[in-house]
Amino acid sequence: xxxxxxxxxxxxxxxxxxxxxxxxxxxxxxxxxxxxxxxxxxxxxxxxxxxxxxxxxxxxxxxxxxxxxxxxxxxxxxxxxxxxxxxxxxxxxxxxxxxxxxxxxxxxxxxxxxxxxxxxxxxxxxxxxxxxxxxxxxxxxxxxxxxxxxxxxxxxxxxx
Amino acid sequence: xxxxxxxxxxxxxxxxxxxxxxxxxxxxxxxxxxxxxxxxxxxxxxxxxxxxxxxxxxxxxxxxxxxxxxxxxxxxxxxxxxxxxxxxxxxxxxxxxxxxxxxxxxxxxxxxxxxxxxxxxxxxxxxxxxxxxxxxxxxxxxxxxxxxxxxxxxxxxxxxxxxxxxxxxxxxxxxxxxxxxxxxxxxxxxxxxxxxxxxxxxxxxxxxxxxxxxxxxxxxxxxxxxxxxxxxxxxxxxxxxxxxxxxxxxxxxxxxxxxxxxxxxxxxxxxxxxxxxxxxxxxxxxxxxxxxxxxxxxxxxxxxxxxxxxxxxxxxxxxxxxxxxx
Numbered sequence: 001x002x003x004x005x006x007x008x009x010x011x012x013x014x015x016x017x018x019x020x021x022x023x024x025x026x027x028x029x030x031x032x033x034x035x036x037x038x039x040x041x042x043x044x045x046x047x048x049x050x051x052x053x054x055x056x057x058x059x060x061x062x063x064x065x066x067x068x069x070x071x072x073x074x075x076x077x078x079x080x081x082x083x084x085x086x087x088x089x090x091x092x093x094x095x096x097x098x099x100x101x102x103x104x105x106x107x108x109x110x111x112x113x114x115x116x117x118x119x120x121x122x123x124x125x126x127x128x129x130x131x132x133x134x135x136x137x138x139x140x141x142x143x144x145x146x147x148x149x150x151x152x153x154x155x156x157x158x159x160x
Numbered sequence: 161x162x163x164x165x166x167x168x169x170x171x172x173x174x175x176x177x178x179x180x181x182x183x184x185x186x187x188x189x190x191x192x193x194x195x196x197x198x199x200x201x202x203x204x205x206x207x208x209x210x211x212x213x214x215x216x217x218x219x220x221x222x223x224x225x226x227x228x229x230x231x232x233x234x235x236x237x238x239x240x241x242x243x244x245x246x247x248x249x250x251x252x253x254x255x256x257x258x259x260x261x262x263x264x265x266x267x268x269x270x271x272x273x274x275x276x277x278x279x280x281x282x283x284x285x286x287x288x289x290x291x292x293x294x295x296x297x298x299x300x301x302x303x304x305x306x307x308x309x310x311x312x313x314x315x316x317x318x319x320x321x322x323x324x325x326x327x328x329x330x331x332x333x334x335x336x337x338x339x340x341x342x343x344x345x346x347x348x349x350x351x352x353x354x355x356x357x358x359x360x361x362x363x364x365x366x367x368x369x370x371x372x373x374x375x376x377x378x379x380x381x382x383x384x385x386x387x388x389x390x391x392x393x394x395x396x397x398x399x400x401x402x403x404x405x406x407x408x409x410x411x412x413x414x415x416x417x418x419x420x421x422x423x424x425x426x427x428x429x430x431x432x433x434x435x436x437x438x439x440x441x442x443x444x445x446x447x448x449x450x451x452x453x454x455x456x457x458x459x460x461x462x463x464x465x466x467x468x469x470x471x472x473x474x475x476x477x478x479x480x481x482x483x484x485x486x
Contacts, residue, residue: 003196007189015184029188036192040199095178098171106272106393117175149167 003043006052007036013053013119014060020114021064021107034063057119057129061111068107094157101151109144116141 001009011032018031038059046052102110115121115129127137 004193007192007196011184011189011192012182016179016182019182020179025185029185032184033188033192037195040192040196094170095174098174099178113175114179117172118179145168148171152171 001046001049001052003040006039006056010053010056011036014056016118017057017060017111017114018064020102020118021061021111022068023103023107023110027064027067031060031064031067034067035060038063054129057115061130064107064111097152097155097157101148101155101157104151105144105147108140109147112137112141112144113148116145 014035015028015032018035019025019028022028022031035056039056044052044055046055102113105113112126115126121129123138123141124134126132126141127134130137132140
């Protein structure tokens with residue numbers, strides 16, 4: 001796969017992960033751009049699509065952590081808070097509640113939930129990606145899901 | 161009501177729909193594709209020209225720039241007889257006698273959302289001594305519940321421990337971080353619990369109390385609504401990352417402000433004058449933390465800083481909202 005192909009195929013995946021982690025599009029834009037600039041600079045030799053995907057996920061997480069912890073970022077506070085949508089029309093109420101609940105979670109919790117709910121990764125896969133122990137990830141994931149459910153209950157999520 | 165699996169499926173499905181609506185911005189994507197085509201991606205942190213300088217050259221360049229900057233500042237300040245330093249504060253002072261913030265350099269993490277901050281002047285030795293005294297009292301109470309006593313509520317925020325005729329007064333601000341965490345997490349042992357309660361009550365009474373800033377101060381993101389909660393957590397992380405901070409009244413100043421001449425008047429009054437209108441929530445009360453956008457007088461620079469405004473009920477230690485000042 002050449003780099004252009006990777007950019008086209010994985011742009012949304014990288015952006016969504018950055019967005020889930022950062023919680024706003026200003027930071028997600030920066031992280032997204034930096035991930036692919038790294039790809040262009042490093043030109044890694046991928047063994048296949050899965051390898052490329054894992055590399056991009058890993059680098060996105062690294063870039064997000066680095067960016068959100070940077071001194072520049074610390075001196076700024078994005079005015080946008082909460083998730084916004086590029087889909088047509090307004091999101092339905094339950095998704096709105098979900099997005100607000102996610103905003104109240106910690107970055108690390110949002111990261112785990114994204115990998116679990118969106119990338120549909122299981123505990124061992126997340127553990128490998130994050131270089132954490134499986135048991136640690138299981139515990140953290142359980143806590144994150146519990147925190148989200150608690151928040152949803154408090155916020156009156158439809159069906160709870 | 162949905163069952164647990166139903167909820168889980170529902171969340172997963174809603175999450176996926178939610179994220180489907182999040183797409184990479186086209187303009188950025190085009191820029192990245194152009195960079196890929198040319199094979200050159202700019203570094204976010206440094207310009208390309210800088211990247212091309214060898215590493216030893218960068219060190220020399222940085223050192224030279226630093227020395228030059230010092231020389232210029234030193235000369236300018238000498239020529240104006242300290243006027244440079246004064247000049248940056250002109251027009252920002254409300255009072256020439258404004259109190260300087262108390263510099264704090266140490267902190268203890270209580271939980272994910274809370275840190276306690278301490279003044280630099282409390283020595284490690286003093287803290288260890290206080291630790292030993294608390295442990296000793298706990299041991300003594302465990303062995304003989306009727307022995308010894310402690311009182312809380314002394315004006316300087318100390319706990320007085322008594323064993324027979326001997327009396328020892330300890331400021332809880334002197335306790336080490338490990339001890340505070342232990343006290344916080346150790347509610348089970350009866351003897352220890354009693355000491356814990358005494359100490360913790362004392363700590364609670366300090367929260368937000370500006371008179372006790374020599375002994376400890378709590379900075380918490382708890383009870384805050386977004387976006388202030390995120391900003392508070394970020395500021396807590398800043399403190400944990402070693403960024404210097406200081407307290408003045410209810411405002412926490414981070415390093416950027418500390419390095420700024422006359423930072424207290426600048427930051428604090430800028431906050432009062434220009435930002436309070438933005439800090440009102442639906443109930444017309446003051447927010448606890450504000451992301452402040454402040455203009456530097458005399459230049460076009462705009463800086464962003466974090467500030468806290470913490471108001472707590474001094475008796476219960478719980479956060480209360482306070483009507484914003486004008």
